[in-house]
Amino acid sequence: MSANSWWTEVQMGPPDPILGVTEAFKRDTNSKKMNLGVGAYRDDNGKPYVLSCVRKAEALIASKMLDKEYLPIGGLGDFNKACAELALGPDSEVLKSKRSITVQTISGTGSLRIGANFLSRFHTVARDVYLPKPSWGNHTPIFRDAGMQLKAYRYYDPATCGFDFTGALDDVSKIPEHSVIMLHACAHNPTGVDPRPEQWKELSAVIKKRKLLVFFDMAYQGFASGDIDRDAWAVRYFLEQGHSVLLSQSFAKNMGLYGERVGGFTVVCADAEEAKRVESQLKILIRPIYSNPPMNGARIASTILSTPELRSTWLEEVKGMADRIIKMREMLVTNLKKEGSTHNWQHVIDQIGMFCFTGLKPEQVERLTKEFSVYMTKDGRISVAGVTSGNVGYLAHAIHQVTK
Amino acid sequence: MALLKSTKILTGVGAQAPVLAVLQLRASSWWTEVQMGPPDPILGVTEAFKRDTNPKKMNLGVGAYRDDQGKPFVLNCVRKAEAQIAAKKLDKEYLPIGGMAEFSKACAQLALGPDNEVLKSGRSITVQTISGTGSLRVGANFVSRFHNVSRDVYLPKPSWGNHTPIFRDAGMQLKAYSYYDPKTCGFDFKGALDEISKIPEKSVIVLHACAHNPTGVDPRPEQWKEMAALIKKRNLLVFFDMAYQGFASGDIDRDAWAVRYFIEQGHNILLSQSFAKNMGLYGERVGGFTVVCKDAEEAKRVESQLKILIRPIYSNPPMNGARIASTILNTPELYKEWLVEVKGMADRIIKMREMLVSNLKKEGSTHNWQHVIDQIGMFCFTGLKPEQVERLIKEFSIYMTKDGRISVAGVTSANVGYLAHAIHAVTK
Numbered sequence: 001m002s003a004n005s006w007w008t009e010v011q012m013g014p015p016d017p018i019l020g021v022t023e024a025f026k027r028d029t030n031s032k033k034m035n036l037g038v039g040a041y042r043d044d045n046g047k048p049y050v051l052s053c054v055r056k057a058e059a060l061i062a063s064k065m066l067d068k069e070y071l072p073i074g075g076l077g078d079f080n081k082a083c084a085e086l087a088l089g090p091d092s093e094v095l096k097s098k099r100s101i102t103v104q105t106i107s108g109t110g111s112l113r114i115g116a117n118f119l120s121r122f123h124t125v126a127r128d129v130y131l132p133k134p135s136w137g138n139h140t141p142i143f144r145d146a147g148m149q150l151k152a153y154r155y156y157d158p159a160t161c162g163f164d165f166t167g168a169l170d171d172v173s174k175i176p177e178h179s180v181i182m183l184h185a186c187a188h189n190p191t192g193v194d195p196r197p198e199q200w201k202e203l204s205a206v207i208k209k210r211k212l213l214v215f216f217d218m219a220y221q222g223f224a225s226g227d228i229d230r231d232a233w234a235v236r237y238f239l240e241q242g243h244s245v246l247l248s249q250s251f252a253k254n255m256g257l258y259g260e261r262v263g264g265f266t267v268v269c270a271d272a273e274e275a276k277r278v279e280s281q282l283k284i285l286i287r288p289i290y291s292n293p294p295m296n297g298a299r300i301a302s303t304i305l306s307t308p309e310l311r312s313t314w315l316e317e318v319k320g321m322a323d324r325i326i327k328m329r330e331m332l333v334t335n336l337k338k339e340g341s342t343h344n345w346q347h348v349i350d351q352i353g354m355f356c357f358t359g360l361k362p363e364q365v366e367r368l369t370k371e372f373s374v375y376m377t378k379d380g381r382i383s384v385a386g387v388t389s390g391n392v393g394y395l396a397h398a399i400h401q402v403t404k
Numbered sequence: 405m406a407l408l409k410s411t412k413i414l415t416g417v418g419a420q421a422p423v424l425a426v427l428q429l430r431a432s433s434w435w436t437e438v439q440m441g442p443p444d445p446i447l448g449v450t451e452a453f454k455r456d457t458n459p460k461k462m463n464l465g466v467g468a469y470r471d472d473q474g475k476p477f478v479l480n481c482v483r484k485a486e487a488q489i490a491a492k493k494l495d496k497e498y499l500p501i502g503g504m505a506e507f508s509k510a511c512a513q514l515a516l517g518p519d520n521e522v523l524k525s526g527r528s529i530t531v532q533t534i535s536g537t538g539s540l541r542v543g544a545n546f547v548s549r550f551h552n553v554s555r556d557v558y559l560p561k562p563s564w565g566n567h568t569p570i571f572r573d574a575g576m577q578l579k580a581y582s583y584y585d586p587k588t589c590g591f592d593f594k595g596a597l598d599e600i601s602k603i604p605e606k607s608v609i610v611l612h613a614c615a616h617n618p619t620g621v622d623p624r625p626e627q628w629k630e631m632a633a634l635i636k637k638r639n640l641l642v643f644f645d646m647a648y649q650g651f652a653s654g655d656i657d658r659d660a661w662a663v664r665y666f667i668e669q670g671h672n673i674l675l676s677q678s679f680a681k682n683m684g685l686y687g688e689r690v691g692g693f694t695v696v697c698k699d700a701e702e703a704k705r706v707e708s709q710l711k712i713l714i715r716p717i718y719s720n721p722p723m724n725g726a727r728i729a730s731t732i733l734n735t736p737e738l739y740k741e742w743l744v745e746v747k748g749m750a751d752r753i754i755k756m757r758e759m760l761v762s763n764l765k766k767e768g769s770t771h772n773w774q775h776v777i778d779q780i781g782m783f784c785f786t787g788l789k790p791e792q793v794e795r796l797i798k799e800f801s802i803y804m805t806k807d808g809r810i811s812v813a814g815v816t817s818a819n820v821g822y823l824a825h826a827i828h829a830v831t832k
Contacts, residue, residue, distance in 0.1 A: 004672055005698035006641055010550050013708035040497060048495040062490065067476040069468060070686045106534070109719035122438050141716035213434055244434060258498045259723035270433030280441035288569035289541050290534035294722035295687035 018377060025375040033373035034391055036382040039354065040258055041223075041321055044388045049321070051256045053313040057303040066299070071292045073283040075104020079298040082305035083264035087218060087232055087249055094239055098272040101279040102264050103286065104293045108219045108250030109138060111265040115215060115246050116146035117285055118267070119180055123213060129180040132156075132168075134379075136189045136217075139182065153181070156191045161347035161359045163193050169206055177211045185218035185247075186231040187353025190381045194224070194352055200234045204241050214243045219250040224353045226322035228254075228315065244268040251301050253354065254318050260297025325354065328387040335396030343403060356382050364402040372398035445565075446805060453803040461801035462819055464810040467782065468686055469651075469749055472816050477749070479684045481741040485731040494727070499720045501711040503532020503692075507726040510733035511692035515646060515660055515677055522667055526700035529707040530692050531714065532721045536647045536678030537566060539693040543643060543674050544574035545713055546695070547608055551641060556607040560584075560596075562807075564617045564645075567610060581609070584619045589775035589787045591621050597634060605639040613646035613675075614659040615781025618809045622652070622780055628662045632669045642671045647678040652781045654750035656682075656743065672696045679729050681782065682746050688725025753782065756815040763824030771831060784810050792830040800826035 021037035043049045074080065084095060084102040094100050105111035119129070129143045132155035140150050153175065154167030175181060183203075188194055195203060207214060216235050222228040238245055244267075251262040267282070269275040286292075304310045333345045348356055360368070360380035368374040374395060376382045387395060449465035471477045502508065512523060512530040522528050533539035547557070557571045560583035568578050581603065582595030603609065611631075616622055623631060635642060644663050650656040666673055672695075679690040695710070697703040714720075732738045761773045776784055788796070788808035796802040802823060804810045815823060 004670065005702060006672060007550065007695070007697055007702050007706050009552075010702070010705045010709055012705045013712045016711075048497050050493075050495055054496075058490070062486070065478075067478055068482075068685055068687045069476050070680075106718035106722070109716070113717050122435065124437075138716060138719065141712075145713075145716045252498075257496055259496045259720070261718065261720075261722040267435070269435055274433060274435050274438070277438045277440045278435050281438055283444075284441045284569075285573075288537070288566060288573045289717070290689065291537035291566070292687070292689075294534070294689040294725065296724035297722065 021375050021377060024369070028373050028375075030373035032391070032394055034375065034386060034395060036374060036376040036386040036395075038383050038386050041253060041256065041354070041385045042388070044324060044390070046386070046388050046390070049256055051314065051317045053304050053310045053317060054256060054300055056313070057300045057307070057310055060303055060307070061299050068295065071104070071295050071298070073286050073292050074101075074279065075293045076295065076298040076302055078306065079104050079262075079302040080264060082302055083249060084266055086228065086305060087221065087235060087247060087264075087266065088239065089229065089232070089236055092236070092239070094268055099270065099275050100266055100268045101275045101282065102266040103279075103282050104298050105248075105263040105265045106290070106293060107252050107261040107263040108217070108248055109142065109263075110261065110293075111248035111250070111263040112139070112142050112217060113146065114265045114282065114286060114289075115248060116143045116148060117289075118282060119213075119215075119246075120147040121285065122281065123178075123180065126176070126178045126180065126213075128176065129182060129215070130172075130175055130212075131182050132184065132188070134190060135182065135184070139217075148180070151175075151179075155188075156193055156357065158359070161193075161357060162350065163195055163199065165195070165199050169202060172203065172206050172212075173210065175210055175212055179212055180215055181207060181212045182215045182217060183234070185216045185221070185235050187220035187224035187355075189219065189353070190355050190377075190379070191357040192351030192353050192355050193357070195234075197233065197237075200237060204238050204243070208241060208243065213246070214238060215246040215248070217248050219248075220253055220353050221249065222254040222315070222318040223322055226319035226326075228318070239268060244270065251297070255301055255304065255314065257297050257300060260300065261294055262297035262301050325384045328384050328389075328392060329356065331389065331392045332384075332387065332396055335393050336400055339396050339400035341400045341404065354383055354385050356384050358382055358399070360399070360403070367402045368398055372401070374398050449803050449805060452797070456801050456803075458801035460819070460822055462803065462814060462823060464802060464804040464814040464823075466811050466814050469681060469684065469782070469813045470816070472752060472818075474814070474816050474819075477684055479742065479745045481732050481738045481745060482684060482728055484741070485728045485735070485738055488731055488735075489727050496723065499532070499723050499726070501714050501720050502529075502707065503721045504723065504726040504730055506734060507690075507730040508532050508692060510730055511677060512694055514656065514733060515649065515663055515675060515692075515694065516667065517657065517660070517664055520664070520667070522696055527698065527703050528694055528696045529703045529710065530694040531707075531710050532726050533676075533691040533693045534718070534721060535680050535689040535691040536645070536676055537570065537691075538689065538721075539676035539678070539691040540567070540570050540645065541574065542693045542710065542714060542717075543676060544571045544576060545717075546710060547641070547643075547674070548575040549713065550709065551606075551608065553606045554604065554608065554641075556604065557643070558600075558603055558607055558609045558640075560610070560612065560616070562618060563610065563612070567645075576608070579603075579607075583616075584621055584785065586787070589621075589785055590778065591623055591627065593623070593627050597630065600631065600634050600638065600640075603638055603640060607640055608643055609635060609640045610643045610645060611662070613644045613649070613663050615648035615652035615783075617647065617781070618783050618805075618807070619785040620779030620781050620783050621785070623662075625661065625665075628665060632666050632671065636669060636671065641674070642666060643674040643676070645676050647676075648681055648781050649677065650682040650743070650746040651750055654747035654754075656746070667696060672698065679725070683729055683732065683742065685725050685728060688728065689722055690725035690729050753812045756812050756817075756820060757784065759817065759820045760812075760815065760824055763821050764828055767824050767828035769828045769832065782811055782813050784812050786810055786827070788827070788831070795830045796826055800829070802826050
């Protein structure tokens with residue numbers, strides 16, 4: 001038997017940087033080791049956390065003995081409605097006038113890709129998508145594989161470990177009209193740096209003046225501040241200001257539904273008639289990618305959002321997760337001071353969400369890994385979710401050692 | 405191009421107050437040029453069915469299995485697997501990009517057979533996908549990116565409607581080879597061989613492993629053998645679509661025979677699998693995509709590129725359905741139960757085919773309905789013409805697609821008599 005080969009020219013792809021961190025972590029035998037690369041929430045014992053409202057929703061669903069028939073191409077209707085309401089608020093004029101369409105997607109990535117494909121096919125006046133610098137690593141291949149061109153606008157200021165507001169306004173004011181601009185709605189990934197409300201207002205005005213198409217990525221609603229309305233403020237403000245946005249939502253983090261792949265993609269249109277046209281084209285786009293989305297996670301999310309007791313429990317639990325992250329940030333800074341560090345660590349507290357751009361340099365990161373078995377990505381980003389009251393002291397000690 | 409259009413929307417109360425002029429919302433429009441897409445033909449059938457008030461109405465457009473009461477069927481082994489999984493209180497952490505390893509392994513073993521040389525040598529890679537469509541699309545994207553020697557994908561004529569946009573949206577060109585013979589309602593073997601013999605080298609050829617959709621017409625083993633030889637001679641890249649393993653004949657090894665034969669003959673195939681029908685996991689979206697390579701080293705390279713391709717589409721696949729399928733495939737008692745249940749579904753379909761033909765004879769039909777029994781799987785190309793289909797819908801409330809395709813899954817022992825009566829009425 002001769003085994004012919006079609007794939008001789010296929011190269012081995014570059015290793016995944018974050019995966020490399022986790023693999024090195026697994027091999028490390030140091031009992032004090034810490035994995036701060038993990039992009040998933042951990043409880044104060046360092047364990048994955050399945051929300052109790054999720055368990056309850058699952059029990060409710062199981063007791064109904066539902067069938068497993070295909071969902072519609074655009075997903076579970078009840079889920080889509082609740083998903084849009086969560087983001088836009090129940091009194092949203094957009095929802096009342098039915099001038100938006102929300103489809104269920106394969107979590108945040110699936111939502112972004114559908115949006116990217118939709119732009120590529122229908123936003124023919126511009127090929128450029130402007131990402132903040134830096135942005136989530138996967139944004140680039142998502143838009144590129146969909147046929148768009150990637151550009152960037154200034155965002156993070158390494159000098160302050162904060163928002164480069166002047167730089168952002170300057171760059172945004174020069175973006176060619178009709179380009180797509182990606183905004184992280186809250187808890188910017190990977191920096192944790194978010195604009196303040198008054199800064200969002202100025203950004204909105206410049207973006208409107210430049211006639212840019214706004215694409216919001218909201219992967220952390222509720223998970224950032226602990227308050228779902230506060231985290232959605234920027235999205236709602238932009239809508240009030242007349243921007244007809246694209247919006248990606250994920251329930252991976254705020255409902256801990258990571259592997260169930262639950263998300264939504266919304267297009268805000270001029271009116272209900274346009275929303276119908278857009279919906280028909282979204283379905284035509286989705287059908288040859290995966291036909292219809294997975295049911296399980298959407299049933300869970302929908303049950304939680306539309307069952308009052310479960311929804312209240314969820315709001316408490318998501319606040320609990322956000323509060324623990326905030327507390328770890330505070331404890332880290334307190335412990336760094338106790339260690340005697342004279343550096344300004346205020347950014348650790350000012351930044352928000354799962355990630356923190358520590359400001360550590362590559363050499364310092366390497367020492368942390370080699371000498372202390374504390375693992376993070378080379379850019380100095382840590383997942384605060386990997387910090388516990390049990391290890392925050394060790395982390396502070398280690399960071400102080402490499403920065404004093 | 406007039407791109408932005410401002411639409412004034414009045415909000416709130418007191419529209420007479422002058423200050424409201426400032427507060428009027430102007431909703432910009434980016435999508436003025438977006439056309440309403442054509443209505444989905446099959447959806448149209450279902451919607452017309454729903455509106456029909458005739459108590460004898462039948463929906464033969466449905467692409468999902470129904471039991472003998474016409475109800476959706478969740479397999480027992482699936483319920484048991486779900487209970488087992490729920491008891492374990494597993495977390496919901498992300499799966500790897502390529503999916504659940506135990507699932508992918510079992511998925512490949514199911515298709516290839518557990519003793520397959522390909523699996524033993526580690527020279528294939530299987531990734532978990534979003535059911536059959538997701539698998540085909542990952543494959544189409546992979547071929548588009550890495551199979552640079554050809555852009556052409558040859559589909560059988562006819563093929564599943566969604567194959568065309570899947571490959572087209574992935575950047576490939578669609579062509580066709582002769583397959584269905586409307587004169588015999590069977591396989592146009594000569595026509596297929598003739599056209600395949602002319603396909604340019606290194607083109608991709610899609611083959612339905614079993615239970616061809618939409619015709620139900622499958623090649624016989626000796627015909628598959630000739631096709632394999634010719635395809636090897638033409639040096640074509642084979643892409644098998646196997647959405648019905650077990651569901652076609654009731655025997656999972658028999659339904660996978662063509663796939664296994666091609667591999668034995670040295671074809672390094674691409675393979676899409678779906679568990680939507682054979683495990684009834686439709687909405688859970690469970691499938692696999694396999695690339696058979698030259699050796700394990702090549703399989704590793706291909707795996708790395710599949711992950712790079714998948715990550716910006718959906719990052720990692722949904723866990724629930726894969727956990728169910730994996731539990732069933734890897735738990736001996738559940739696996740046995742599954743084989744019995746899938747055979748049960750296949751047997752009911754086969755029985756309905758036989759009952760339809762015997763009822764047609766009882767009605768006095770003199771047409772040759774042998775093809776209804778010879779065809780296999782969920783669908784049957786009746787040979788009915790569009791005018792006859794229209795009469796079935798209008799006069800008898802029996803709904804099917806215009807091409808005369810019926811879903812045998814929608815036939816029950818209670819309504820097969822009515823169906824035969826109606827078909828006879830429009831064909832006598």
